[in-house]
Amino acid sequence: MDIIYLLIPIALIFTAIAVKLFFWAVDSKQFDDLDSAGQQILFDDEPKKNDSKTENGSHD
Numbered sequence: 053m054d055i056i057y058l059l060i061p062i063a064l065i066f067t068a069i070a071v072k073l074f075f076w077a078v079d080s081k082q083f084d085d086l087d088s089a090g091q092q093i094l095f096d097d098e099p100k101k102n103d104s105k106t107e108n109g110s111h112d
Contacts, residue, residue, distance in 0.1 A: 077083065
């Protein structure tokens with residue numbers, strides 16, 4: 053039963069730390085744009101310099 057006197061303050065400290073970290077993440081705009089990172093992989097990268105020759109129609 054004496055362990056309860058130790059576990060309750062530890063649980064409250066962990067809860068306070070978790071709440072503080074959550075509000076820090078919200079304040080630092082960590083959750084503002086959740087969709088663009090997932091859609092970014094769907095778009096092509098910028099063409100390389102070697103690829104631009106075939107796009108301009110000049111074939112060697």
